[in-house]
Amino acid sequence: MKAFSLAASLSLVLFSICTGVSDSCLAAERPNLISIVTDDQGRWAMGLYGNKQIQTPHMDQIGREGAVFTNAFVATPVCSPSRATFLSGRYPTELKITDYISPDEAQEGAGLHAPIWPAVLQKQGYQTALIGKWHLGEHPQFHPHKKGFDHFMGFLSGGTRPMDPTLEINGKTEKREGPLPDLLVDDAIQFLRQSQDKPFALCLHFRAPHTPYGPVPAEDSSLYEGVEIEMPIAKGLIEEQIKQKNKEYYASISSVDRNIGRLLKELDRLKLSDNTLVIFTSDHGYNNGRHGISTKGNGHWLAGGVTGPKRPNMWDTSIRVPLVMRWPKVIPPGTRFDEMVSNVDMFKFVLGVLKSPQPEGVPLHGIDYSPLLFGKPIPERKVIFGQYDLHNNGLAYMRMIRTEKFKFVKHYRARYMDELYDLETDPDETRNLVRRRMPPQWKEKAAELETQLIEWQKSIQDPILKPAYQ
Structure with missing residues (x-):
């Protein structure tokens, strides 16, 4: 009986210290x-x-x-x-x-x-x-x-x-x-x-x-x-x-x-x-x-x-x-x-x-x-994704997909602005590989990344896609 009382007393003391999610215990x-x-x-x-x-x-x-x-x-x-x-x-x-x-x-x-x-x-x-x-x-x-x-x-x-x-x-x-x-x-x-x-x-x-x-x-x-x-x-x-x-x-x-x-x-x-x-x-x-x-x-x-x-x-x-x-x-x-x-x-x-x-x-x-x-x-x-719609003091609608090796940036409502960078050979992004006459491998890579980008945009109901996907 005495041992029980001692244990109970200790429990009560501990409970009172930490009662109500005590600040010090938390x-x-x-x-x-x-x-x-x-x-x-x-x-x-x-x-x-x-x-x-x-x-x-x-x-x-x-x-x-x-x-x-x-x-x-x-x-x-x-x-x-x-x-x-x-x-x-x-x-x-x-x-x-x-x-x-x-x-x-x-x-x-x-x-x-x-x-x-x-x-x-x-x-x-x-x-x-x-x-x-x-x-x-x-x-x-x-x-x-x-x-x-x-x-x-x-x-x-x-x-x-x-x-x-x-x-x-x-x-x-x-x-x-x-x-x-x-x-x-x-x-x-x-x-x-x-x-x-x-x-x-x-x-x-x-x-x-x-x-x-x-x-x-x-x-x-x-x-x-x-x-x-x-x-x-x-x-x-x-x-x-x-x-x-x-x-x-x-x-x-x-x-x-x-x-x-x-x-x-x-x-x-x-x-x-x-x-x-x-x-x-x-x-x-x-x-x-x-x-x-x-x-x-x-x-x-x-x-x-x-x-x-x-x-x-x-x-x-x-x-x-x-x-x-x-x-x-x-x-x-x-x-x-x-x-x-x-x-x-x-x-x-x-x-x-x-x-x-x-x-x-x-x-x-x-x-x-x-x-x-x-x-x-x-x-x-x-991959990671990004977006930016500039509407203060300018106008731009950009969507981005970045892998360890490549980055593709889609410019909506702007012609000839899309960007593709080979980050392995050009980590400073000085050479945009998108051009009217692109080598086949870069054209295929841009298309591949754009497909992934659009799937992500659909997943977040990106409003820039509404005209095309309604």
Whole structure:
């Protein structure tokens, strides 16, 4: 009887400690998640991916102490639709967000209607936060608080000033003094301190290195004083102009990197590092002179110092992104994954890696590649798909299929613009193999890839096919 009472008493004590899904028990058992997303950072603009001039020690640290993904892509090469896909696991045409949401569109009610993975985690007991850029709707129904975030500090529109920005803080809009990345990470650190005894999911989504790149603090820009930027200079570009732009771009990225270092240090101080999965990536790639164009998938031709017409594109420079992850409890340092992954996978990946149930009745695309982190294989992926409908300051309708060896881009409603690249012999995509008189092998390869592309378009009810397939 005495032994029974003692056991019962111990059980009661343990039950009372962990009753009602106690914060401390949840924090001990469930991993935390930090998603860090930069804006406009190409895969090439990070030290760990081979850039010997850019200073990104803390972004590199995440990969060195965890895993580097060498073949990470996004489903579309501009911000709003890419961020929507990242959060929802759906393609842009399904979300009716196919280009960046312009101020006029935001006022007219454009925004993200689909469920997102932070809302699923919120319902499962996670403390959730979005700090930084939203750009997925400005009407009340699209506010981050209504989409699954307990805490929001940042800006709803596409951007704000890189120095002394205007931000929404505690529901009120106010101007703050200081560099934007520093202010965002100040708030992120405060969120960590307040959430350290609970499982949390933090989305820290920067505006940098979006244009304008500066001003940035002198401690970041001084890293590149006197540095001769090395990069390929396309024919017709003014070398000094392109190098200066890239120098400013690098400084903006370094301002983010310095603040990532502050965040990682705080994780260590709070003893949260071991049980926190840190993901670092970008919303899409970037060119900044590569291929002779500015910016990303809606870039302009650059020649003779003059900004020319748009060059809609889905080159790897615009869709290939850095992706590194650190989780000391799970991922051995120095891990490398060469499998093709896409940001359309993120919904399934996040819930898979956190061992959280997938919601019923929510249509999702992509794959859950989280088994890789636990040393397990995943089914072979032979293709990834992408799309971009440019309707702001231009017009283009592009659909893409990419394999390990080939890429085919279909340009709808535009003649003589289709593209085929042999990525084995031409990894920089400098020679479009589509022409009126194509060699038979390239004609057959283009037709084969286009057939696969159309089947995928049918599977997502791509509206561009409606005239032909109704």
